[in-house]
Amino acid sequence: xxALGPIPAGYSAIDGELAIGGRLASxxxxxxxxxxxxxxxRDLIAQRIADLRAVMPERLNIHYAMKANPxxxxxxxxxxxxxxxxxxxxxxxxxxxxxxxxPREISFAGPGKRDEELQAAIRAGVTLNLESEGxxxxxxxxxxxxxxxxxxxxRVNPTFELRGSGMKMGGGAKPFGLDADRVPALxxxxxxxxxxxxxxxxxxxxxxxDAEAIIESQGHxxxxxxxxxxxxxxxxxxxxxxxxxxxxxxxxDTPLDIAAVGAALKDRFDxxxxxxxxxxxxxxxxxxxxxxxxxxxxxxxxxxxSHGTTYLVTDGGLHHQLAASGNFGTVVRRxxxxxxxxxxxxPPEEEVNVVGCLxxxxxxxxxxxxxxxxEVGDLVAVFCAGAYGASASPSAFLGQGPACEMLx
Amino acid sequence: xxALGPIPAGYSAIDGELAIGGRLASxxxxxxxxxxxxxxxRDLIAQRIADLRAVMPERLNIHYAMKANPxxxxxxxxxxxxxxxxxxxxxxxxxxxxxxxxPREISFAGPGKRDEELQAAIRAGVTLNLESEGxxxxxxxxxxxxxxxxxxxxRVNPTFELRGSGMKMGGGAKPFGLDADRVPALxxxxxxxxxxxxxxxxxxxxxxxDAEAIIESQGHxxxxxxxxxxxxxxxxxxxxxxxxxxxxxxxxDTPLDIAAVGAALKDRFDxxxxxxxxxxxxxxxxxxxxxxxxxxxxxxxxxxxSHGTTYLVTDGGLHHQLAASGNFGTVVRRxxxxxxxxxxxxPPEEEVNVVGCLxxxxxxxxxxxxxxxxEVGDLVAVFCAGAYGASASPSAFLGQGPACEMLx
Numbered sequence: 001x002x003a004l005g006p007i008p009a010g011y012s013a014i015d016g017e018l019a020i021g022g023r024l025a026s027x028x029x030x031x032x033x034x035x036x037x038x039x040x041x042r043d044l045i046a047q048r049i050a051d052l053r054a055v056m057p058e059r060l061n062i063h064y065a066m067k068a069n070p071x072x073x074x075x076x077x078x079x080x081x082x083x084x085x086x087x088x089x090x091x092x093x094x095x096x097x098x099x100x101x102x103p104r105e106i107s108f109a110g111p112g113k114r115d116e117e118l119q120a121a122i123r124a125g126v127t128l129n130l131e132s133e134g135x136x137x138x139x140x141x142x143x144x145x146x147x148x149x150x151x152x153x154x155r156v157n158p159t160f161e162l163r164g165s166g167m168k169m170g171g172g173a174k175p176f177g178l179d180a181d182r183v184p185a186l187x188x189x190x191x192x193x194x195x196x197x198x199x200x201x202x203x204x205x206x207x208x209x210d211a212e213a214i215i216e217s218q219g220h221x222x223x224x225x226x227x228x229x230x231x232x233x234x235x236x237x238x239x240x241x242x243x244x245x246x247x248x249x250x251x252x253d254t255p256l257d258i259a260a261v262g263a264a265l266k267d268r269f270d271x272x273x274x275x276x277x278x279x280x281x282x283x284x285x286x287x288x289x290x291x292x293x294x295x296x297x298x299x300x301x302x303x304x305x306s307h308g309t310t311y312l313v314t315d316g317g318l319h320h321q322l323a324a325s326g327n328f329g330t331v332v333r334r335x336x337x338x339x340x341x342x343x344x345x346x347p348p349e350e351e352v353n354v355v356g357c358l359x360x361x362x363x364x365x366x367x368x369x370x371x372x373x374x375e376v377g378d379l380v381a382v383f384c385a386g387a388y389g390a391s392a393s394p395s396a397f398l399g400q401g402p403a404c405e406m407l408x
Numbered sequence: 409x410x411a412l413g414p415i416p417a418g419y420s421a422i423d424g425e426l427a428i429g430g431r432l433a434s435x436x437x438x439x440x441x442x443x444x445x446x447x448x449x450r451d452l453i454a455q456r457i458a459d460l461r462a463v464m465p466e467r468l469n470i471h472y473a474m475k476a477n478p479x480x481x482x483x484x485x486x487x488x489x490x491x492x493x494x495x496x497x498x499x500x501x502x503x504x505x506x507x508x509x510x511p512r513e514i515s516f517a518g519p520g521k522r523d524e525e526l527q528a529a530i531r532a533g534v535t536l537n538l539e540s541e542g543x544x545x546x547x548x549x550x551x552x553x554x555x556x557x558x559x560x561x562x563r564v565n566p567t568f569e570l571r572g573s574g575m576k577m578g579g580g581a582k583p584f585g586l587d588a589d590r591v592p593a594l595x596x597x598x599x600x601x602x603x604x605x606x607x608x609x610x611x612x613x614x615x616x617x618d619a620e621a622i623i624e625s626q627g628h629x630x631x632x633x634x635x636x637x638x639x640x641x642x643x644x645x646x647x648x649x650x651x652x653x654x655x656x657x658x659x660x661d662t663p664l665d666i667a668a669v670g671a672a673l674k675d676r677f678d679x680x681x682x683x684x685x686x687x688x689x690x691x692x693x694x695x696x697x698x699x700x701x702x703x704x705x706x707x708x709x710x711x712x713x714s715h716g717t718t719y720l721v722t723d724g725g726l727h728h729q730l731a732a733s734g735n736f737g738t739v740v741r742r743x744x745x746x747x748x749x750x751x752x753x754x755p756p757e758e759e760v761n762v763v764g765c766l767x768x769x770x771x772x773x774x775x776x777x778x779x780x781x782x783e784v785g786d787l788v789a790v791f792c793a794g795a796y797g798a799s800a801s802p803s804a805f806l807g808q809g810p811a812c813e814m815l816x
Contacts, residue, residue: 066807067805070804070807087807088766088767088806089765089806089808090807091809092806092807094807095807110765110766110806111719111721111763111767112709112710112721112723112725112763112764112765112766113709113765114709131710131712131721132710132712132721133712134710134711134712134784135710157714172715173714173716173717173719173761174714174715174769175712175714175719175721175763176767176769301520301522302519302520302539302542304539304540304542304583306565306581306582306583306587307580307581307582309581311519313519313520313539313540313583314520315520315522327735328770329770331739353583355520355583356520357518357520357521357522358519359518359519360737361582361584376542390804391802391805391806392802392805393802394799394802394803395802396478396798396799396803397475397799397800398475398496398497398499398500398799399474399478399495399496399498399499399500399501399502399503400497400499401499
C-alpha cells in the first residue's frame with residue numbers, strides 16, 4: 001500500500017458524496033454533461049486569499065501568477081481579490097485582458113520574450129521584468145520605435161535559493177533574470193534612459209512548505225533589493241518578492257505556516273532600510289491561491305484484476321493531470337490526494353491502482369491506494385487540481401481533447 | 409559537457425544550413441510564417457517504410473499507430489504506405505476518417521474505452537481490441553443494441569515483457585488487456601456469441617533497440633497466440649504482434665537491426681504451427697515510422713551568460729517537446745539530438761544550455777551541449793521530433809499555444 005496525499009481542508013461529504021461549493025460531485029458532472037471535469041471553488045479561493053491577507057502585512061500586495069490556472073471565469077473571479085497579475089506570455093496577456101485586467105495591474109516575466117511580445121506589452125503599458133541585458137536593449141529599442149515610455153523592472157537571479165523548494169529559481173547559473181552583480185549597471189542605465197522604472201523582481205523558488213525557509217528567503221530578497229538599489233543609486237519603487245508558498249500534495253506534507261511568514265514579514269517591514277521605505281511590495285502566488293480549490297473528477301469506466309492487482313480504469317488521465325501522474329518535475333512518483341468522490345465517506349476497504357484511459361503505462365493517478373470499493377460509474381476525485389492541471393497537461397494526446405472546467 | 413543524441417540519417421547541410429526534404433530550415437520557417445515549427449519529411453517516412461518492407465516477410469502487415477503523430481497531412485500521406493491504422497480513442501478515429509481511412513483498416517486499443525466510444529467503433533465496423541471481460545460485456549451489449557456484428561479481438565497481457573524496452577507492456581500486473589490465462593474462456597465465448605472474431609493483440613513493450621530482444625519477444629508472441637487459440641479451440645484470423653521498434657534518441661544508442669528482426673521473423677513464418685497457417689499478421693509501429701522524420705525548429709530569442717554558463721533561450725520549449733525536455737517517461741534527463749540548424753555544418757566551438765521560453769527550470773532542450781556559436785535569430789533543430797512531440801506536449805501551458813506543423 002502507498003499512502004495518498006492529504007485531502008485539503010474545505011471538502012466534506014453530503015449524502016455520502018464529495019461536495020464542492022456545496023454541490024454533489026455527481027450533480028456537477030451531470031451539469032458539465034461529460035467527464036472528466038475540473039471543478040474550481042470560488043469559496044475556497046476567496047477563503048484562501050482572506051486567510052492570507054489576515055496574517056500578511058497590509059502593505060504587501062498579493063499578485064496572482066496566472067500560469068497556475070488561466071481558466072477565464074476563475075481569472076475574472078480572482079481579479080477582485082488580488083492586487084495584480086503576473087503573466088508569462090502574450091497569450092496570457094490576451095486572456096487577462098478578456099478577463100478585465102488593466103495593463104498597469106500586470107507584470108510580465110519570462111526568459112524568452114519575443115519581439116512581438118515586447119511590443120504588445122510595451123504598447124499596452126504592462127510592466128516588463130527584464131531577463132537580460134539583451135532583452136533590455138530590445139525593450140528600449142521597441143519603446144523608442146513605439147514612442148512610449150516603457151514600464152521596466154529587472155528580474156534578478158539571486159545568489160541564494162529558496163531552501164526546500166520544489167523548483168529552485170536562484171543560487172547559481174540560471175536562464176532567469178540577471179546575475180545580481182550585473183543588475184546595478186543595468187538599473188542605472190534604465191533610469192538614465194528615462195524609463196518608467198519599476199524596481200526589481202526576485203524569485204528564488206517555488207512550492208516550499210517550510211515557513212523558516214520562506215522567511216529566510218524573503219529576508220534575503222529584501223536585503224538584496226536594498227543593496228542593489230543602493231549600488232545602482234536608484235530608487236526601488238516596486239519589489240516583486242516572488243512566491244514560493246507551497247501546498248501539501250503528498251503524504252506527510254504539512255501546510256505552510258503563513259502566520260509565521262506574515263509575522264516575520266511584518267517585523268521586516270517595520271524595520272526597513274531607508275531605500276525601501278517608500279517601496280511597494282508584492283508577492284506573486286499561483287498554486288498557493290488556487291491549487292487546493294480545484295478538484296479533477298473522472299469516471300470509472302472499467303474495473304479489472306490483473307495478476308491479483310485491481311485496476312480502476314478511468315476516463316481521465318495524464319492528458320489532464322500530467323503532474324499527478326508523476327510525469328512533470330518529479331523524479332519519484334508519489335500519490336496526490338485521491339478519493340472515490342461518489343463514496344466519499346465510506347471506509348477504505350481495498351487496495352487499487354487508479355489509472356487513466358491512455359494506452360501507456362505512464363498514465364497513473366494513484367498507485368496501491370487504500371480506497372472504498374468502487375464500481376464502474378463511480379467518480380474518482382483527484383485533489384490539488386486547481387493549479388498546473390488542465391493547462392499544464394498534454395490534452396491532445398491520443399486524440400483525447402481537453403477536460404470540462406467549471407467554477408462553482 | 410554532455411553528449412547529444414545522434415542526428416538521424418537523411419539530414420544534410422545545404423549552403424551551411426540544415427535541409428529537410430531538400431529545403432533550408434530558414435526557408436521552411438519563413439514559409440510557416442512563425443516559429444516554433446515541426447517539419448515532417450515525406451521522403452524520410454516513405455524511405456523508412458520501404459526499408460522495413462524490404463527486410464520483413466511479405467506476409468507481415470505494417471500498421472501505423474497514430475498516437476505517435478496524428479497530424480492530418482501526415483496521416484493522409486502515410487495511408488498509402490501502410491496496411492492498417494491503430495487508434496486509441498474516438499478522437500483519433502475521427503481524425504483517421506478525415507484522413508480517408510476505412511473503418512475496416514482500423515483497430516482500436518485502449519484500457520478505458522467509454523460506452524460512446526464502443527458504440528461509435530462498433531457502428532462503424534472498427535476492430536476493437538478488448539481489454540477486459542467487462543469491456544467485452546459492454547461491447548456485446550452495444551452490438552446487440554445496435555444490431556451489428558462487432559469485429560472483436562482480445563488484447564492479451566502477456567506473461568513476458570520486451571527486454572530492454574522503454575516501456576514495458578507485459579510481464580506482470582497491467583491495466584492493458586486480459587491476463588493470458590483468462591483469454592481462452594473469453595475467446596470461446598466471443599466466437600460462440602457469433603461475433604466477427606479477429607484474433608489477438610499482444611503488445612509487450614515499446615522503444616527497444618536490441619534486435620535480439622525483439623526477436624525473442626516476437627517468438628513468444630507467436631507461441632502464445634498459437635497456445636491461446638488451441639486452448640480456446642478457436643481460429644486466429646488476425647494477430648497484432650505489437651510494435652516495440654525503437655529509434656536512437658541518446659548518445660550511444662544505435663539503430664535497431666531490422667534486417668536481423670526480419671530474417672528471424674521470416675524463419676518463424678516459414679515454420680508456423682497449423683493453427684497460425686492462415687493467420688494475417690501485423691506489427692503496429694508509430695515512433696519507428698515517423699519519429700526520425702520530424703524536426704522541431706525553434707528560434708533563439710536571447711543569448712545570455714549566468715555565472716559562466718551560456719544560455720541560448722529559444723521561442724520553443726517543453727510545451728511542444730515535453731519528452732525532449734526530460735519530463736515524460738524518463739527518470740534521468742539526457743540530451744536528444746540537437747543542432748544549430750542555421751549553422752548546421754559549422755564546427756562546435758562552445759558549451760551551451762539550450763532552454764525554452766517558459767518560466768520554469770523544467771524547460772530544457774539541451775544541457776551542456778557542444779555546439780557552433782549561435783546568435784539571436786539562429787534556428788535550433790531538435791531531432792527525433794516526428795513522434796510524441798506536438799500532440800504529446802502541454803501546448804496551452806503558460807498561454808503559449810501549439811507550434812506550426814508542416815509536411816514537406
